[in-house]
Amino acid sequence: MSPRITIYDIARELNITAATVSRALNNNPTISDKTRELVLEKAKEMNYRQNKVALALKSGKTFNVGVIVPRIDRSFFATVIKGIQDELYPHGYHVIICQTYDQKESEIDNIDALLNAQVDGIFMSISNAMTELSELNRIIKKNIPLIFFDRKREMPGVSSVTINDFEGGYKATEHLIKTGCKKIAHFAGDRTLHIYRDRFEGYKKALLDYKLDFDENYVIETESKVEAGMEATNQLIKLNPLPDAVFSSSDFAAVGLIKELKANGYAIPDDFSIVGFSNEPVTQFMELTISSVDQTPLEMGRMTAQIFLEQMNSSNQVKIEKKVVLTPRLLVRMSSTKKVKNKK
Amino acid sequence: MSPRITIYDIARELNITAATVSRALNNNPTISDKTRELVLEKAKEMNYRQNKVALALKSGKTFNVGVIVPRIDRSFFATVIKGIQDELYPHGYHVIICQTYDQKESEIDNIDALLNAQVDGIFMSISNAMTELSELNRIIKKNIPLIFFDRKREMPGVSSVTINDFEGGYKATEHLIKTGCKKIAHFAGDRTLHIYRDRFEGYKKALLDYKLDFDENYVIETESKVEAGMEATNQLIKLNPLPDAVFSSSDFAAVGLIKELKANGYAIPDDFSIVGFSNEPVTQFMELTISSVDQTPLEMGRMTAQIFLEQMNSSNQVKIEKKVVLTPRLLVRMSSTKKVKNKK
DNA sequence: TTGTATGCGTTATCAC
DNA sequence: GTGATAACGCATACAA
Numbered sequence: 233m234s235p236r237i238t239i240y241d242i243a244r245e246l247n248i249t250a251a252t253v254s255r256a257l258n259n260n261p262t263i264s265d266k267t268r269e270l271v272l273e274k275a276k277e278m279n280y281r282q283n284k285v286a287l288a289l290k291s292g293k294t295f296n297v298g299v300i301v302p303r304i305d306r307s308f309f310a311t312v313i314k315g316i317q318d319e320l321y322p323h324g325y326h327v328i329i330c331q332t333y334d335q336k337e338s339e340i341d342n343i344d345a346l347l348n349a350q351v352d353g354i355f356m357s358i359s360n361a362m363t364e365l366s367e368l369n370r371i372i373k374k375n376i377p378l379i380f381f382d383r384k385r386e387m388p389g390v391s392s393v394t395i396n397d398f399e400g401g402y403k404a405t406e407h408l409i410k411t412g413c414k415k416i417a418h419f420a421g422d423r424t425l426h427i428y429r430d431r432f433e434g435y436k437k438a439l440l441d442y443k444l445d446f447d448e449n450y451v452i453e454t455e456s457k458v459e460a461g462m463e464a465t466n467q468l469i470k471l472n473p474l475p476d477a478v479f480s481s482s483d484f485a486a487v488g489l490i491k492e493l494k495a496n497g498y499a500i501p502d503d504f505s506i507v508g509f510s511n512e513p514v515t516q517f518m519e520l521t522i523s524s525v526d527q528t529p530l531e532m533g534r535m536t537a538q539i540f541l542e543q544m545n546s547s548n549q550v551k552i553e554k555k556v557v558l559t560p561r562l563l564v565r566m567s568s569t570k571k572v573k574n575k576k
Numbered sequence: 577m578s579p580r581i582t583i584y585d586i587a588r589e590l591n592i593t594a595a596t597v598s599r600a601l602n603n604n605p606t607i608s609d610k611t612r613e614l615v616l617e618k619a620k621e622m623n624y625r626q627n628k629v630a631l632a633l634k635s636g637k638t639f640n641v642g643v644i645v646p647r648i649d650r651s652f653f654a655t656v657i658k659g660i661q662d663e664l665y666p667h668g669y670h671v672i673i674c675q676t677y678d679q680k681e682s683e684i685d686n687i688d689a690l691l692n693a694q695v696d697g698i699f700m701s702i703s704n705a706m707t708e709l710s711e712l713n714r715i716i717k718k719n720i721p722l723i724f725f726d727r728k729r730e731m732p733g734v735s736s737v738t739i740n741d742f743e744g745g746y747k748a749t750e751h752l753i754k755t756g757c758k759k760i761a762h763f764a765g766d767r768t769l770h771i772y773r774d775r776f777e778g779y780k781k782a783l784l785d786y787k788l789d790f791d792e793n794y795v796i797e798t799e800s801k802v803e804a805g806m807e808a809t810n811q812l813i814k815l816n817p818l819p820d821a822v823f824s825s826s827d828f829a830a831v832g833l834i835k836e837l838k839a840n841g842y843a844i845p846d847d848f849s850i851v852g853f854s855n856e857p858v859t860q861f862m863e864l865t866i867s868s869v870d871q872t873p874l875e876m877g878r879m880t881a882q883i884f885l886e887q888m889n890s891s892n893q894v895k896i897e898k899k900v901v902l903t904p905r906l907l908v909r910m911s912s913t914k915k916v917k918n919k920k
Numbered sequence: 921t922t923g924t925a926t927g928c929g930t931t932a933t934c935a936c
Numbered sequence: 937g938t939g940a941t942a943a944c945g946c947a948t949a950c951a952a
Contacts, residue, residue: 234717234718236718281688281691281692282692283633283692283694284692284693284694285629285632285633285638285693285694286633288629289627289629289630289633294629295693296640296672296693303658304648304654304657304658304661305651305654305655305657305658306654307649307651310648310649310650310654311649313648313649313673314647314648314649314675317648317673317675318675321675324689326672326674326689326693327672327673328640328670328671328672329657329661329671329673330670331658331661331662331665344625345668345670347625348625348626348627348628349628349629349639349640349670350627350628350629373578374578374580458861484861487861490863491863494863513857513858514857514858514861517802517828517831517858517861517862518861518862518863519834519835519838519862519863519864520863
């Protein structure tokens with residue numbers, strides 16, 4: 233077990249002081265070229281590594297940031313984290329990940345731990361359960377950047393990066409209308425969550441804009457699971473008149489929908505055009521590829537990181553509050569591309 | 577911006593010294609109940625939080641571990657990380673993630689950064705490109721636990737958690753044989769990687785054990801991508817005699833295989849039985865669910881973390897070297913379940 | 921039972 | 937241009 237080499241070790245070897253070594257290593261101008269050379273050489277020879285922990289204690293900056301997500305094994309969140317990572321790594325930051333499983337206690341716990349660990353910033357996709365804004369205010373009071381992504385909460389001085397769920401819902405529905413669908417149903421998520429409410433509102437607005445009836449009976453709430461989508465489908469096919477399209481707030485529900493529709497002898501997209509939401513990997517791997525609304529998670533992660541970097545660079549006390557809203561992309565695939573003529 | 581409360585602040589308020597406060601906070605027995613009460617109360621009142629960075633500098637332990645993976649947005653790795661996290665979080669550890677994109681420079685870079693950050697342990701799935709074991713030896717020399725998972729390298733004193741790829745290949749092939757397949761082809765990965773070589777060897781051994789011919793012409797190397805699987809399929813269907821089953825080392829290649837086979841008018845599983853590898857989420861979402869070999873990533877993560885914890889607890893210098901080999905699980909789904917009678 | 925002093929490794933502020 | 941010293945926040949060996 234080799235002991236850690238410190239600047240004192242180098243200093244001793246060179247018969248100078250640690251301060252000088254530090255100066256040489258940090259490219260401090262007030263030092264002679266000769267000693268700098270000497271130090272650099274010796275440091276390399278002795279395989280010196282700066283101790284970031286000591287530096288962190290001294291400077292107050294750890295170059296660690298915390299990311300709080302419901303869970304990491306979901307394509308969307310994993311990709312957001314990837315975006316954050318890719319952007320931050322070149323600047324020397326490390327990403328500490330925390331999972332909450334959408335539980336409030338866990339969120340508080342994680343914030344606490346990250347604060348104790350002295351992270352330089354916290355990025356979070358906040359759960360609906362998190363009502364105690366006092367915990368969040370602790371972050372603000374410490375003056376460390378807090379940035380929401382995907383799911384946010386309105387807080388003064390806090391930036392956020394989200395996508396325009398309304399627009400996503402609107403685009404999906406508009407696409408269905410423009411390809412000739414007349415009676416479009418909606419698989420909605422939990423509409424107490426703003427993301428699902430917005431998708432629903434976008435759907436509704438598109439119908440009205442194009443002079444189609446909006447009928448609450450054609451809105452079915454489902455969880456974001458294949459099985460839930462299958463169950464919802466059984467409700468759907470009892471509707472009269474039968475819809476000719478479905479905009480689903482969830483790709484997984486859309487997968488269940490397609491399975492069940494096929495099981496009932498319906499053809500897709502000829503009998504039902506379908507658009508999902510999230511661009512889960514599965515949508516492009518299915519034999520019948522599923523149209524979906526991409527949430528641009530990579531860009532979301534990148535943007536979140538960029539805002540953080542800006543915030544760090546604005547050395548002064550100026551609080552920046554940025555609300556970035558990304559535009560979702562509609563990806564048209566087979567599930568909404570009728571092979572035959574338009575019905576219109 | 578509220579300043580950080582330290583034990584000195586508490587001490588001042590109580591007219592005692594920081595040492596006493598520290599003792600009270602750490603449940604040191606050598607302190608009177610009364611002062612402990614007092615300190616605890618005051619600490620709560622002032623909202624004191626221990627500074628982990630200072631503690632880390634003092635103790636040499638950061639309670640951070642580093643995880644190095646090719647990329648995080650792959651279901652397998654995300655799930656392994658989840659397993660690690662779930663196991664370690666209750667013990668106060670945080671997980672720092674690093675991505676390498678399978679590039680050697682990036683791996684070295686990450687190791688270096690983690691070492692500088694003074695992590696307490698490093699878990700990695702090592703790329704084939706990583707040939708410089710000197711970097712890895714730096715970790716060992718520092719006496720910080722290094723544990724391989726999934727992809728390992730043989731190093732004295734280094735533990736690893738892998739799955740038995742040979743057994744996975746064997747089980748998959750055996751299953752195909754037992755369901756009546758006579759001529760089984762293999763989509764192999766890059767067989768310079770031991771994981772792919774082992775899967776191939778398992779396939780080969782199963783054939784021989786069951787008195788079926790092994791023929792290298794029926795082994796096609798493909799990348800782990802849908803498109804690669806489609807291309808390989810075009811080679812496959814030119815074989816004479818035509819195989820009646822395929823064991824694919826990659827689920828993605830299997831997806832491409834199925835797409836292309838259907839496009840050529842073949843029925844699955846009646847004309848071709850198919851088993852993939854990895855249990856990617858897509859395999860269970862497809863209309864035709866794909867049989868696959870599950871690598872138990874959650875258990876892999878958990879086990880990796882457990883070995884780390886053991887290593888940390890064995891305070892003495894005893895080096896533990898554990899080689900854990902997990903048993904893969906064969907998941908039989910529709911792609912290898914012939915509806916009709918066995919051909920035998 | 922409590923206080924004093926020291927060190928973890930670094931950088932910054934003084935001197936010289 | 938370089939050295940000495942203090943400080944970041946904490947825990948602990950030693951003294952009292």
